[in-house]
Each structure stands twice: as C-alpha cells, then as structure tokens.
Amino acid sequence: MNTQPQRRLYLYFATENDRAVILLRAARRLWAMILWDRAAGTFTEGQWLKREIDPALCQISPDGRHFLYNVRYNRPNDAATESYTAISRPPYFTALALFAQGWIPGWGGCFLDNGHYWIDGLPGPEAQRVGKTPDLARVIEGTPAKGCTTGLRLTDGRPAPLARDAARRLVALLPKAGQRGCPPDLMWLWRxxxxxxxxxxxxxxxxxxxxxxxxxxxxxxxIRDFDELQFRPVRAPYDDRPLAGAEPAPWHPLDGEA
Known part of the structure; x- marks a missing residue:
C-alpha cells in the first residue's frame, strides 16, 4: 500500500502584476517555493523548507517582491520549537525578517501595502530575531496622539505613513480598549x-x-506538473550567512535545512 501523502499546491497572487508564489507541500514537513511569472509563463524553482508551514497564514506582497509565511510548532529539542512568522524574497525561504510567536497557533501577519507589514500577537520589536528589510517597515499599535490620531506607528515611534483607507481598515480590525479574549487573526480579517x-x-x-x-x-x-519535483539544496542569492566552515553565526530558521 502506498502511504505517501499526496502532493498539494497553494497559490498566492500579487495584485499589482502577474507574479505569483506557488507553495508545494511534497510531504509532511517538506515544502518548496516556486515563483511563477504568469505573463511570461515561466517558473523559477526556489528553496525547500523542512518545517511545517501553515498555508492559511501566508501572503504575497501586492507587488510580488516579498512573501510572508508562518511555521508551526516543530520538533522537541529544536532551536525553532516555537512558531514563527518570516518574510522572504520569492522563491526563497531565507528570512529577511523573522518573528518568534511562541506556542499560540494561528498568529501570523499581513502586508498592509508594498512597504509595510503587521505581525499578529507581538507587543514590540524585541521579538524580531533577524531583520534585513530596509525597504519594509513594521507597523505596530501605539498610543493615539496629535499627529498620529490612529495610533499606528513604526517601531521607532514615528506615525505609520499608510494610505488613509488602509489605516482606517486596520484600526477597525484592532481590538477595542477593554475588549477581552485573544487578539484577532489580523491577517485573516485583512485578507x-x-x-x-x-x-x-x-x-x-x-x-x-x-x-x-x-x-x-x-x-x-x-499548465505545469510539479509531481516529480524533488528536494535539492538551494542558497538564496541574498543569503549573507557564513558558508560552512566559517565562524559560528546566530541561529537561523534555515540552518541545515535548505
């Protein structure tokens, strides 16, 4: 009897152009990312990740230049046993920014526009483990004040320069003062x-x-059959981690996995 799990594809489309990300679940804890140019009809096979991704908590930026994904609880005695949300550059999983989100399932994040993103369930920037996104800025909930009536701010305290409609929509989704219960899944509501x-x-x-x-x-x-696509190690062109044999570096979610 063949007990090999069936492969499955998950599609994420940019809304400003013809770029798309395809996530291939090849097996339990084995995923591949593929960049699809729908206009040219081309596919760029990227990295594989030996973790368990929550496909419902993934999103491509409107311009297709970045991808946000969520990794669920992993194996015991692992440096990444907690869940985390990461932002990468398709078709690679190598994190440009990574946020540990503890043991609570269902927290992820979302792109608010091409230059700003929100991370669920995190009170401040201290939860960020790596951060190499000069063209992206995280938006957090701060205190409303003169010059920032929404209370939406960047992590340095400046008002978040969001479009008016985006700011209003986000404020409407945030829990109100005194509201009890877990924070909402902002990404799901935003989507x-x-x-x-x-x-x-x-x-x-x-x-x-x-x-x-x-x-x-x-x-x-x-259009394309990915049933025969097999794991192969790929290094992201923007990966600046030391090569094997170099001095030890801080833990990274792809260490030994891609």
Missing part, C-alpha cells in the same frame, strides 16, 4: 477585506495534487 482582488485571479486556475491547471469554462488545461 477577507481584500478578498475580491484575489478571488478574481484564483477563479482562473485550479490544482490537483502537484498539477497546476488553467480553467477554460468547464475544462481544465494543464
């Missing part, structure tokens, strides 16, 4: 608010196992 843009693109495509199809009425036209 629901913008679902129309993504749904229109998703409706054009379908997946079955490791195969990607284009919908043509009631018919499906095969």
């Amino acid at each position: 629901q608010a913008l679902a129309g843009e993504q749904d229109a693109i998703h409706a054009r495509y379908d997946t079955l196992g490791g195969r990607l199809y284009r919908r043509d009425g009631m018919e499906l036209a095969l």
Whole structure:
C-alpha cells in the first residue's frame, strides 16, 4: 500500500502584476517555493523548507517582491520549537525578517501595502530575531496622539505613513480598549477585506495534487506538473550567512535545512 501523502499546491497572487508564489507541500514537513511569472509563463524553482508551514497564514506582497509565511510548532529539542512568522524574497525561504510567536497557533501577519507589514500577537520589536528589510517597515499599535490620531506607528515611534483607507481598515480590525479574549487573526480579517482582488485571479486556475491547471469554462488545461519535483539544496542569492566552515553565526530558521 502506498502511504505517501499526496502532493498539494497553494497559490498566492500579487495584485499589482502577474507574479505569483506557488507553495508545494511534497510531504509532511517538506515544502518548496516556486515563483511563477504568469505573463511570461515561466517558473523559477526556489528553496525547500523542512518545517511545517501553515498555508492559511501566508501572503504575497501586492507587488510580488516579498512573501510572508508562518511555521508551526516543530520538533522537541529544536532551536525553532516555537512558531514563527518570516518574510522572504520569492522563491526563497531565507528570512529577511523573522518573528518568534511562541506556542499560540494561528498568529501570523499581513502586508498592509508594498512597504509595510503587521505581525499578529507581538507587543514590540524585541521579538524580531533577524531583520534585513530596509525597504519594509513594521507597523505596530501605539498610543493615539496629535499627529498620529490612529495610533499606528513604526517601531521607532514615528506615525505609520499608510494610505488613509488602509489605516482606517486596520484600526477597525484592532481590538477595542477593554475588549477581552485573544487578539484577532489580523491577517485573516485583512485578507477577507481584500478578498475580491484575489478571488478574481484564483477563479482562473485550479490544482490537483502537484498539477497546476488553467480553467477554460468547464475544462481544465494543464499548465505545469510539479509531481516529480524533488528536494535539492538551494542558497538564496541574498543569503549573507557564513558558508560552512566559517565562524559560528546566530541561529537561523534555515540552518541545515535548505
């Protein structure tokens, strides 16, 4: 009997261009990232990750230049036993920024626009383990004041320069003063608010196992079959960690995994 789990594809579409990220779940705790240029019809196979990703807590930035993903609780005695959310540059998992999120499942994050992002459940910047995102800034909830009536700020205290509609939408999703219970899953709520843009693109495509199809009425036209894609070690071109044999460096989520 073949007990090998069926492969599955998860699709994430940029809303400002034809870039897309494909996550391939090849097996339990084995994922691959692929960058898809829908206009050119090309695919760039990227890194593999030997962790368990929560596909519902992943998101591509509107311009397709960054990808946010969430890794669930891992194996005991592992340096990364807690869950974490990371931001990378597709099609690579190597983290540009990484946020430890403890043992509580369901916390992730979301892109507010091309230059700003939100991380669920974290009170301040101290939870960030690595940070190499000069073109991205994290938005946190601060105290409303003159010049910052929303209370939305960057981690250095400056008002977050979000578009008015984005700021209003985010403030409406935040828990109100005195509200009890866990913070909301901001990413899920944010995605629901913008679902129309993504749904229109998703409706054009379908997946079955490791195969990607284009919908043509009631018919499906095969675009690409990833069923035979196999693990191979890949180093991200922006990875500045020391090569093997160099001096020890701080722990990184891809150490020994990609």
